[in-house]
Amino acid sequence: MGVSMSGTSRRPIPYGRHAVSEGDIDAVVATLRSDFLTQGPKVAEFEAAIAAYTGAKYAVAVANGTAGLHLAALALGVDTSTRVITTPITFAASANCIRYCGGSVAFADIDPETLLIDLASVERLLESKPRGYYHGLVVIDFAGRPLRLDAFRRLADRHGLWILEDACHALGGHFVDDTGASQRCGNAVFADAAVFSCHPVKHVACGEGGVVTTNSRSVYEKVVRYRSHGITKDPALLQDNPGGWYYEMQGLGFNYRLSDIHAALGSSQLSRLEEGIARREAIATRYDDAFRGSAVRTFGRPDRGRHAHHLYVVEVPSRREVYDALHERGVLAQVHYVPLHTMPYYRDVGFESGALAHAEAYYERALSLPMYPTLTDDEQAYVIDAVLAVVKAVA
Numbered sequence: 001m002g003v004s005m006s007g008t009s010r011r012p013i014p015y016g017r018h019a020v021s022e023g024d025i026d027a028v029v030a031t032l033r034s035d036f037l038t039q040g041p042k043v044a045e046f047e048a049a050i051a052a053y054t055g056a057k058y059a060v061a062v063a064n065g066t067a068g069l070h071l072a073a074l075a076l077g078v079d080t081s082t083r084v085i086t087t088p089i090t091f092a093a094s095a096n097c098i099r100y101c102g103g104s105v106a107f108a109d110i111d112p113e114t115l116l117i118d119l120a121s122v123e124r125l126l127e128s129k130p131r132g133y134y135h136g137l138v139v140i141d142f143a144g145r146p147l148r149l150d151a152f153r154r155l156a157d158r159h160g161l162w163i164l165e166d167a168c169h170a171l172g173g174h175f176v177d178d179t180g181a182s183q184r185c186g187n188a189v190f191a192d193a194a195v196f197s198c199h200p201v202k203h204v205a206c207g208e209g210g211v212v213t214t215n216s217r218s219v220y221e222k223v224v225r226y227r228s229h230g231i232t233k234d235p236a237l238l239q240d241n242p243g244g245w246y247y248e249m250q251g252l253g254f255n256y257r258l259s260d261i262h263a264a265l266g267s268s269q270l271s272r273l274e275e276g277i278a279r280r281e282a283i284a285t286r287y288d289d290a291f292r293g294s295a296v297r298t299f300g301r302p303d304r305g306r307h308a309h310h311l312y313v314v315e316v317p318s319r320r321e322v323y324d325a326l327h328e329r330g331v332l333a334q335v336h337y338v339p340l341h342t343m344p345y346y347r348d349v350g351f352e353s354g355a356l357a358h359a360e361a362y363y364e365r366a367l368s369l370p371m372y373p374t375l376t377d378d379e380q381a382y383v384i385d386a387v388l389a390v391v392k393a394v395a
Ligand SMILES: *Cc1c(COP(=O)(O)O)cnc(C)c1O
Pocket: 064, 065, 066, 067, 090, 091, 093, 094, 140, 166, 168, 169, 197, 198, 199, 209, 210
């Protein structure tokens, strides 16, 4: 159904959208004709391709990004005695993965210039407690902007913390570290483990899917084991070996496996990732240029490295009116995210609203505009005109 605007009928423009090619469809159909539907050669291929792309030593494909975060948290040893710091400006799964394991979550504030978790705010939390009180950090490359993880690693090392990078927005992003080396998001050089989502709005879609990356053999082995019921058949890992049939359940795991059908789609999509990012980059540049000098605040990009542009977030005055007026015009802008510490669930487990000034100020004005590779120039022009007109009308 089109939305009527000045006599023209136009398909609503979402904030994000997947792109499935004929090649993707052929890859999935070929898998349906093969001997494997669930975990088989396509899963192994997808894992190898993600490891090669990111530079991480190990990649484990899982049912979805949330499952990946849960498995990574388990592999990092999160339990009921674990306390973890994260950001409130993220999807709920970044914090929920700690709660699944019974751990507790504290929220640091964001840097208002980058919208990423603020190093100084994390440091203040750490220093407000005795050493050893906190055990880990879950950080996120929000909107696809790479977090400077080398600085977080130094802080984490001083306080004995592990780092889990929620890289669900950032496949294809990279930053330049203090030594001048380029570091791809999710390469797990500074983080102990990283997680990607392959949900259709993310860069590489499997339908549902996710990947955990790490350079640690022990994290890798645990993620593999917990992905499939805590069971291993690997002769090198068995405690006993009475015969070829034997397998061992060594911990309480889950069925978080990815199917070969999904993995075939993921590998085919991954082969077009660079094209997609180049298109996202062009869309971001055009928005940046269009909003310069207007009441729409943009967040640019890091001077060095590469923003993966999962989301194009802006701040606008009178957000509610702007959001409603854009939806009336068929521009389905979204808000990323309602701060996690204000959610009833997290308030109930002990976190107050009103404590994180930058996160709350950003949320009051936050809006995500359409950003996906198949957004056409014509559609983007329509979005820009609508945003500028609506913002002018409410100002
Ligand atoms: C999408 C997303 C997830 C969860 O991924 P799913 O594949 O949907 O489970 C986790 N964290 C962030 C930041 C995300 O954007």
